[in-house]
Amino acid sequence: MTATLIDGKAFAAGLRERIAGHTAAMKERGITPGLAVVLVGEDPASQVYVRSKGKQTRETGMNSFEHRLPTDTPEAELLALIEQLNEDPSVNGILVQLPLPGHMDEAAVINAIRPEKDVDGFHILNVGRLATGQKSMVPCTPLGSLMLLRDHLGSLSGKSAVVIGRSNIVGKPMAQLLLRDSATVTIAHSRTQNLPDLCRGADILVAAVGRPHFVKGDWIKPGATVIDVGINRTDDGLVGDVDFAAASQVAGAITPVPGGVGPMTIACLLANTLTATARANGLPDPEGLTP
């Protein structure tokens, strides 16, 4: 392997330490940040993520409120819970774990969260604010990826970036953040023609396509920085969207799976909760936690 390993697990641990410091300072002023996480159903991966979110929230000194609802919960009941959390002053951040059961309208549920408590950054107002360069809540996985990129590369200005994937959770906001840092951004997807050639021109390659080992080693520009957002459970265990063994012979730097972008997602959720708490209390945004 010739590429530098971008250690998201270590970076996330450092970020959580800084968040714990900010949280302790807030608590001295009588303010305790609170994060409410809502899980509908019993998806095994979601249960693991929600458990980790609660644990890490408590470890950083924040209040954690967990709400678990059965799979067949009527949407109206979930919306009523969100309304209750919107009104609760001890709750600064609200997250509804995705995916939701099929009978629920994801957009309606997300948009029921008060935008200033939308620590996922998925509410339509936060999406619009991010796209227009206004102060917003920023989706956690792209925010974490941006932090890793900046830490490794410094300035992203003028770099050529290709984002593979156009989801609302990762691909689109990732492209917005890269653009905001003055990278030249292309969003690619399953219908993009000549994808390997397109990727070969990228200084920064973000793979968020949800297919194991989709990006091959010979798609990578020598020396490029590769961010693998994929989390694919296979018979060989958890693998990313990038063929790591091959890509790490060509790339300049690469995130592993596990231990790359994944741990940054929850750390950035805590960062967003702290930012939401600061804003709710008329305090400046804590340093280094927002783009």
Ligand SMILES: Nc1nc2c(c(=O)[nH]1)N[C@@H](CN(C=O)c1ccc(C(=O)N[C@@H](CCC(=O)O)C(=O)O)cc1)CN2
């Ligand atoms: N409301 C949301 N739902 C979902 C989001 C989200 O940001 N908001 N993202 C994903 C899942 N997710 C957090 O919810 C998440 C995914 C992965 C990890 C992580 O730490 N991954 C580890 C591996 C953990 C494992 O063994 O499974 C890693 O990559 O090292 C944390 C959070 C979908 N839903």
